[in-house]
Amino acid sequence: MTSTATEPLDHLIARRLEDALSPARLAVSNDSAQHRGHMGDDGTGETHFxxxxxxxxxxxxxxxxxxxxxxxxxxxxxxxxxxxLAIRARAPGEQ
Incomplete structure (x- = not known):
């Protein structure tokens, strides 16, 4: 079993959303590398999604x-x- 402290944050985000919202489709992207050195970058590489x-x-x-x-x-x-966190949320059948 993976600890939430060591589990990659994108995996934890996906698991939480699957449990809460039972998505038909889900994609989680770690965008942290694009924000390296910017405000909010704590050096972990897991701050922007x-x-x-x-x-x-x-x-x-x-x-x-x-x-x-x-x-x-x-x-x-x-x-x-x-x-x-950038969010694009749709109901089934929406574009």
Whole structure:
């Protein structure tokens, strides 16, 4: 079993979102290398991420409400380990 302290953060993000939102499609990208030396870069190489997620949980919700669901699933990580998170959240059948 992998400890959350040593598990790659992109894997932990994916696991949390899978558990919370049962996505039909999920892609988590570590964008930290593009931000090396910028504000929020703590040297770990795990501070900036992008998420593309498709889930039935988003049906009928606004963009802001969808982002709130993602943020809720990752709340403790956003408070401690993630500096920036770009989110693209869709319901099934949306482009």
């Amino acid at each position: 992008s998420v593309e997620i498709e889930s039935a949980a988003f049906a009928g919700l606004s963009r802001v409400a969808r982002q709130r669901l993602v943020n809720k699933a990752l709340a403790d990580l956003l408070a401690t380990r993630i500096h920036a």
